[in-house]
Amino acid sequence: MTEEKKPEERKKRRTATEAASRIGPMVKAMVGEVMQAKEEKKPIAYSFICCCYDEIIRAMDIVPHWVENYAGICGAKRDAQRFLERAEAENFSRSLCTYALCGLGFDAWREELGEMPPESPWGGQVRPTMMLGSGQMLCDPRNKWFQAAQHYMPDIPVYDLGLPWPPYESDYDYRQVQDYYVKYIVEELKGLVQFLEKHTGKKMDWERLNQLVELTDKTWNLIWETYELRRAVPSPMGTGDAMNTMVPIVFMMGTQQAYDFFQDLNKELKQKIANKEGEVPDEKYRLLWGGGLPAWFALGDFNYFNSKGAVFPVETTYRMIEAIYNFDMDLTKVTDPLEHIAWRWVKFWTYWHDRARKRPGSHPDVERLIKYFEDYKIDGIVMHEAFSCRSWHPGLIWQLNLLKKVYRDIPSLVLESDIVDISSYNEADTRARIDAFIDTLEAVKR
Amino acid sequence: MVYVAGVDIGSVFSKVVVMAKGEIVSHHIMPSGGNYKLTAEEVAKKALTKAKLSFKDIDYIVATGYGAANASFANEVVTDLSCQGRGVSYLFPSVRTVIDIGGQFTRVFRVNERGKVTAFLQSEKCAAGSGRFLQVIAKVLQIDLKDIGKLSLKSKNKVDFNTGCAVFAESEAISRIAEGALKEDILAGLHRTLAAKIQSLVERVGLEPDCAVVGGGAKDIGLVSSLEESLASKLLLPEEPQIVTALGAALLAEEKAASIKVTNLKGG
Numbered sequence: 001m002t003e004e005k006k007p008e009e010r011k012k013r014r015t016a017t018e019a020a021s022r023i024g025p026m027v028k029a030m031v032g033e034v035m036q037a038k039e040e041k042k043p044i045a046y047s048f049i050c051c052c053y054d055e056i057i058r059a060m061d062i063v064p065h066w067v068e069n070y071a072g073i074c075g076a077k078r079d080a081q082r083f084l085e086r087a088e089a090e091n092f093s094r095s096l097c098t099y100a101l102c103g104l105g106f107d108a109w110r111e112e113l114g115e116m117p118p119e120s121p122w123g124g125q126v127r128p129t130m131m132l133g134s135g136q137m138l139c140d141p142r143n144k145w146f147q148a149a150q151h152y153m154p155d156i157p158v159y160d161l162g163l164p165w166p167p168y169e170s171d172y173d174y175r176q177v178q179d180y181y182v183k184y185i186v187e188e189l190k191g192l193v194q195f196l197e198k199h200t201g202k203k204m205d206w207e208r209l210n211q212l213v214e215l216t217d218k219t220w221n222l223i224w225e226t227y228e229l230r231r232a233v234p235s236p237m238g239t240g241d242a243m244n245t246m247v248p249i250v251f252m253m254g255t256q257q258a259y260d261f262f263q264d265l266n267k268e269l270k271q272k273i274a275n276k277e278g279e280v281p282d283e284k285y286r287l288l289w290g291g292g293l294p295a296w297f298a299l300g301d302f303n304y305f306n307s308k309g310a311v312f313p314v315e316t317t318y319r320m321i322e323a324i325y326n327f328d329m330d331l332t333k334v335t336d337p338l339e340h341i342a343w344r345w346v347k348f349w350t351y352w353h354d355r356a357r358k359r360p361g362s363h364p365d366v367e368r369l370i371k372y373f374e375d376y377k378i379d380g381i382v383m384h385e386a387f388s389c390r391s392w393h394p395g396l397i398w399q400l401n402l403l404k405k406v407y408r409d410i411p412s413l414v415l416e417s418d419i420v421d422i423s424s425y426n427e428a429d430t431r432a433r434i435d436a437f438i439d440t441l442e443a444v445k446r
Numbered sequence: 447m448v449y450v451a452g453v454d455i456g457s458v459f460s461k462v463v464v465m466a467k468g469e470i471v472s473h474h475i476m477p478s479g480g481n482y483k484l485t486a487e488e489v490a491k492k493a494l495t496k497a498k499l500s501f502k503d504i505d506y507i508v509a510t511g512y513g514a515a516n517a518s519f520a521n522e523v524v525t526d527l528s529c530q531g532r533g534v535s536y537l538f539p540s541v542r543t544v545i546d547i548g549g550q551f552t553r554v555f556r557v558n559e560r561g562k563v564t565a566f567l568q569s570e571k572c573a574a575g576s577g578r579f580l581q582v583i584a585k586v587l588q589i590d591l592k593d594i595g596k597l598s599l600k601s602k603n604k605v606d607f608n609t610g611c612a613v614f615a616e617s618e619a620i621s622r623i624a625e626g627a628l629k630e631d632i633l634a635g636l637h638r639t640l641a642a643k644i645q646s647l648v649e650r651v652g653l654e655p656d657c658a659v660v661g662g663g664a665k666d667i668g669l670v671s672s673l674e675e676s677l678a679s680k681l682l683l684p685e686e687p688q689i690v691t692a693l694g695a696a697l698l699a700e701e702k703a704a705s706i707k708v709t710n711l712k713g714g
Contacts (some may be wrong), residue, residue, distance in 0.1 A: 397650065409652075411565060428512070429551075436527035436566055440555075443531075443562030 006013040012302050016279040017272075019233045019265040020241035026261075027247055027409040030066075032115065037063040043129040043200050044150070048142050049250035050320050051134035052185070052345050053192060055337070058254045059205055060196050062129075067145070068252050070125045071102035071318035075296035075420035077121045083109070084421060092148075097141040098420035104148055111152040115407045116248030127153065130199050132192070133160035136424075137167070139391045161188050161194040165349035168364050174350050185342035193297050193338075209337045212254040217324045217331065217344070220260045221336055224250060224323040226266040230313040231376050234278020235268045239289040239312035246318035272391055285379045288372050291316050291365075291382030291396045295417045298425055301434070305382075308438045313437030314376045316368055322351050334443035363404045365399050370407050386419045411444050449499060450506045450703050452529065452695025453490055453520055455513035458549025458577065459691040460485050462493035463506075463641060463698055472496035473689050482513030499707060506703035508695040512550065523658065524698055526691050527555060527563050533694030534658055535561030538682050542654040544648025545644060545673070545681070546690075550576045554647040561694075567647050577663040579615070583636055586619050587629050594633055598668030601634035615639065633668060641672035648677060657680040660690040 002009070037044055047064040057064055062297045074080035080102050087105030088094055094101070106125050109117045116124035131150075135143035147156045153391050166174035166181055226421075230237050237245075245265060246259035261360055272278075287305070291314045295301070324331050327347045334340045352364035352371075359367065372378065383396045400412050413433060417425040447466055454461045464471045474493035482654055486509070494500055501519065509520035510529045517523075534544050535557055546553045553565035584591045592629050605627050615636065616696045622632050648657075657679055659670055664687035674681050685691055 061456040170447075401650065404652075409565070432512070432525070433568060436563070436568075439525050439528045440563050441567060443558065443560075444565050446562070 001181045011286075014306075015241050015244060015267055017241050017245075017265065019261065019268055020237070020244040022242035022261075023247050023427060026257075027069070027117040027251075028122055030247075030251065031073070032068070034063055034126055034209055035123050038126045044126055046128045047221055048132070048134040048139075048148060049187075050136075052087060052189065052341055053131065053132060053134070053161065055216055055341065056189065056192060056204075057132070059194070059209040060200060060202060062196065062200065064251075065126060065128060067103045067125070068099045069247075069251055070096050070097040070121075071420055072296045073108075074102050074144065075422070077300070078119050078297050078422055079433045080297075080420045082117075084423040086275045095195055095388065095390075096385075097139075097145075097390070100141045100145045100148075102420050103145065104152075107149050107152045109354065124436050125286065128156060130155055130196075131306050133157045133158055133165060134353050135160055135167065139389075141391070143432060157195070157199055161192055163345060165346050166353075167351075167355050168356060170360075173357075174353050178346055178350070181346050182339065182342045185226065185345060189338045189341060191442040198259055206337065210335075213297040213337045213340050215256065216254050216260060219248075219253065219262065220344075221323050221325060222259060222262045223321045224267065224326075226262050226269060227314070227319065229266065229269040229273060232273045232313075233377060234276065234280070234283040234288075234315035235286065235311050235376075236272035237265075239315040239317075240299060240304070240306070242289075242312075242315055242318065243299060243302075250319060264362055277330060278346075280306045280309055281310045282309055283311055285311070285438070285445075286377055287312045288369065288376065288378045288381045289315035289317055290369050290381040290383045290412070291399065292393055293317060293386055293389065293419045294384060294417075295386070295415075295425055296419060297422045298417065298427070298430070301415075301430060307436070308358075310438065310441075312382070314372045314378070316365075316372070320348070322348055327351070328354075357366050359406055361402070363402055365395070365400070366402045366406065369399065369403055373407075373410065378410075379445065380413065380437065382415065382437070384415045384417070386417065387424055388418050388421060411437070448505045448700070448703050449497075449503050449587075449700035450510075450696055451490065451492070451493065451504050452511040452692040452697070452699055453488050453507060453514075453517045454469070454511040454526065454529065454692035454695060455482050455484060455489075455509065455517055456549060456662075456691075457512040458581075459688060460489040460513075461689045462489050463689055463696040464493050464497045464499065465693075467695040468697075468700065470693065470696075471499075471519065471613070473692065475688055478513065482516035483518070486513065486517040487519070490517070506699040506706070507640065507697040508702065510695045511693055519624070522702065524695060527553070527566060529691045529694030529698065530585070531555065531563040531694065532561045532697050533690040533692075534660060534684075535559075536693065536697055537684050537690065538656060538658050540656045541658045541682060543648070543651065543657040545648065545657065545659045545664075547644070547659065547660040547669070548661045549575055549581075552644055552661075552663070553630055554644070554651045556584055556651060565651055567651050569643065569647060577661070579636070580663065580666060580669070582616050583633070584702040586616055587623070587632065590627065592665065595665070595669065595671075597630050597666035598633035598637055598666075599630075599671065601628070603631050604638055605630075605631045605635035606706075607635050607639045611696065634672070635650040637666075637669045637672040639678075640669060643674045644704045645676040646674060653677060655679065656682055660684060660687045662688050664688075 033225045050169040083102045083105035089102040131146035248261045252258040352367045356362045356364045463473045475654045508518040509517035510526045545613040
């Protein structure tokens, strides 16, 4: 049995926007709603972010429990170690994804006790009705996580959804193959709907699904327009806040609440811009958070950057939307909701392909960095390498090297730790690196 | 006469440089130990005693390094990277790339003609890329750290290591000893492993000549030789590589003292 350990004291991060400060209570309410759903015997699905099925499960009144979010909450509360250790005691390697380890450790413990582990953050992670895996090119543990969780919950059914997209190749146009990908995804989504109907005993409400798909498109456009406001000098909102405002993007998509949240944020940012109110009073350096999930237990580092006059007007992390009207096709003409979702998915992941083909040797991820660098008047790039993420983080340094090769040498800083595992983090070292990076920015600026 | 001092409280060693008129008057190096505050005072006192000075003779003090905050007598704290850039440029104005092998980390950075750092990279927080790696192995082989370099150069048959991790390398070194490998061959093999790690940092930053190597690890001539071999480049080596950061701090202190004097004159 893993010994319970008291979490370390948590330092609360200051937010620049009022909207971002509302996120904490919103997440707490979201976790509470799952608890409530459990009591009311509503179907609950373990879910992954960026999974294509947001609108589908909401149209069927299935309540999502976002497992990555819960692991992030444990990390942010500096209370993940006991769950990680529990997973290790179950023979899972510490070098696996720590979101998965935290979730599996929690599940193993809860199933052994027959109740929530003691003092579980925000009440805990409930036993679900089903688990919806989402195997895709972004993150491979999603194929196996829920299968592993079935060791502890063998009665809980899993549906593993495959969501590919055309990979980038410089010598062919992805449009030659995009139809195949869409067809494949639609079949996967149809299978999901059948699975959900079987396990809930309820039929899909296709009209409602259509409405939610439309709402999601509208929300994507609004988010894009809102985030573009951050181009302003001084920038009214930074990545620290965006690590809060990602919540409606990835956990509430397909809800009116997400749309309303971004309407409020949009209004707030416009007001700040009109008042020339920046994230910091004296903006000296504009930085791009060029990749990597944040160290959830160390979000205060964004305030440390701020204390040096550095702001992050833009980030690639969690900006999992584009303006639908910027796609190279009219998505409004795709009226079948499953096809619509599949096309939106493929168009999002191929959005930067054309730009990359125009610059010899480039890559879509690098083109995105270049576009943001130019649009947001960026001075330097910061990335975070989380040691336990082997699917998304290993290419970050390669991106920086390629950026230097095909574009220019931009001052960069790579921070190292993890998303959840606090033992990987050293505050003094991290801040010394930030200090040194600020020195280099100053030297390059002069 | 205007005297200034640069104080570098590093994770393993602390160093102080006392300067006057752009020349080094004295310096002192000692282990940082477990109490940075006491060490900071002691290392400064020793450097001042060598220069036949006391604290009251010093016009300005810049502190830097891992434990800089503990040098409460300093007028200012500056990042160690800025100090290093300054110190290296003072010694070698032609240098554009610097490899700093410290006790905790290895760092590679580029400097411009004004000694300003324009890009940098630091090794991971594990011991494998730093001087700590050498300390661990010296202990296993029961030899003095300062003798490692000389001994390794006698090697005729470098031992291959299968790991870049200091912990695994320690057990691998023990296995090699058991197999009868010579100490010099083990050391030369470890130098090659460490040099390969540092080389990958250099490649990421980009090697622009001239390149200098500083920090405590630069006192290991075997490691420097391995690095020159891996980088296929001649490296510039300061006479006392361990005090470069403190020297840079002293140079910044000198500038600061001069600017204060000018301000006072103008004000007066």
